[in-house]
Amino acid sequence: MILIFSDTGDKHSYIVDKGLRQIGEETCHVAYSRLFSDDNPTININDDALQLNIDGKTIKNLPDTTVWYRRQPSSFVTPENMLPEDEWFFNESANYFCGSMSTLFNESFCVNPFKSLGRMANKAIQISLAKETGFFVPNTIITSDPAYVSSFRKQYDTVCVKYLVWMTWGSGTKTRATFTAKIEKNEILESSQIRNSISIFQPFIKKQYEVRITVFGHYMQAVKIPQGVGVDPVDWRKNLNYLAHIKKIKIPYEIREKIIFLMKRMNINFGAFDFIIDKDQKWWFLEVNESGTFLWKQDNCRDINLFAPFVLFLKERNPEFLWDDCRYPDNLDYQKIQSLADNDPQYTRFLSYGFPQPFNKPSQKQ
Template sequence: MADRPGAVLVLTNPYDVTADLVLRRLADRRVPVVRIDPGADLHTGASLSAHYGTGGQRGTLRTASRTLDLTDVRSVWVRRPSPYDPPPDMAEHDGKFAAAQSFWGTGGILASLPGAHYVNHPWRIRDAEYKPAQLSAASRSGFLVPATAITTDPDEAREFCAGQPGGAVYKPLWDSRYRDSHGTAQQIWVCGVDPAEITDAVSLCPHLFQARVPKVFDVRVTAVGDHLFGVRVESPDLDWRHRQDLMTCTPIEIPEAVARSVTAYLDELGLVYGAFDFAVTADGAWYFFECNANGQWAWQPAETTAAIADALADQLQKGPDT
């Protein structure tokens, strides 16, 4: 493989065992790697500096074991870095200020490395996380998209859900942190909706309601560049993520029309990587649910996981297209 020299910069937390699968492959290929969790490590001894001027830019990242010239980065893998939280023991208002400066300063430096290949670029990840943007791009890309309403109007919500012949479901617009009245963390799963149970509380924030797809199984398609990996997901639950110990996954062929739409979607949103979720009906129709621009993938069958790790290592090793 003809690739640009330089290091691969991996932005992720220290507990990310999924990243280790790719890093081992890069190590076997003798590709230099620098791994850092900028939201945490810069509070514990690591340092980052950048200089800008008429002649261009330069900078240095120092960790406990590495010193990296920021002009010598071939690729950046934005995996699962920690949030830019304030340093420990800092006063509340000072901490908020420091966290914001880190987000815009550190985040801005690491998102603006000259000539680096991003998988994915953090700004593209953020743009692609908006559900309305996903649904809009999916429709333009040629996917089948279930009828969907995002509304703060309770009457419109009831009317929409009552008008779906096969029923409707509710989905959160974002995987927000949520705790019940006892302070216990809760996960909000996709769930069925009875129009009669929709209350005026819908007016407090946008809610996403969607026609229930009469699926016979789900599919996860993991895209790495122009390489696509599909698995059929069988689960007793409406939301297969709910009890993953009960689901089964087997590789599946991806129809050409779906593959073309995946490519169009990635191109429109400027993504190299995407984890797509579909529902497949008895007549073979694939309905788009969402695309996670930073979705997990190591839970899939061993052969699929290995192939995805190889494809990601290839992307990071090659660097930017010339």
């Protein structure tokens, strides 16, 4: 059994699920936000065994189950007729249940281990471990203190600010998001701008290009995101049309070795690594996303192959997984699986819900 924890609107998980079924694997695909409205999970502790009932399936051999934590829960569809003042209580209970459910699989092959997910989402730990591993890492502060930011800015001509949490705000045709931004030395920041968000501040590094490396097991694929017309010099995500220009790039041996060593220290077997390469060919570590997307690379670069290897990575449960093109299975053609998914009514319904919005605790009026 391969258990996939994701959420509505997530194309990645559904296509991988389709690929796993195509090669005969039994899967259980869970959308966190609809967990208690659609899947009816129950932890069953009895004389025979500890088991999980979910989505009409019974999972008894917990250590033999492969678990992919593609997404973490943010909010849940609440039962009908629930009073608004009870919704926060329900969401807190649901989050607690999800944590308890995940601990059932501590002895299973998990991508990534649940107890590593929270720790590795901590940017301070990431940056510290990367520096200890020998990567070039920009000097960093994480703060909302205007005095610290002012002192840090005096050391550099230009700094970058990146928010700890990714967020989007939409209103009609306009959307705002927390992209990385550049702050010039003479730019004036109000104290409220700093205090209103805990952020990461680093010196601005003039780059030749950026690199995104996707790693699972010991298999790695990297793409070069070049600088040029149409790409934002600070955050390339502002114009995703530019992804048509990405190219496959070779990963230097010393970078590969450091990545493998760092992942062992982090106790993860999957990661999406971001690097900046400067004019002196130094590779600067920015971050690793322990559940980052990767199929966009194959969508935009024909030389990249990630879909079939990742499906087999989940099937084979090998933390040192490597891919050999000679064993490419005919029934894992990426374009064909995409077409199957696009014509699946369940897939259409899955995407139609959209991504769930984080649940906000109601304010307490005194």
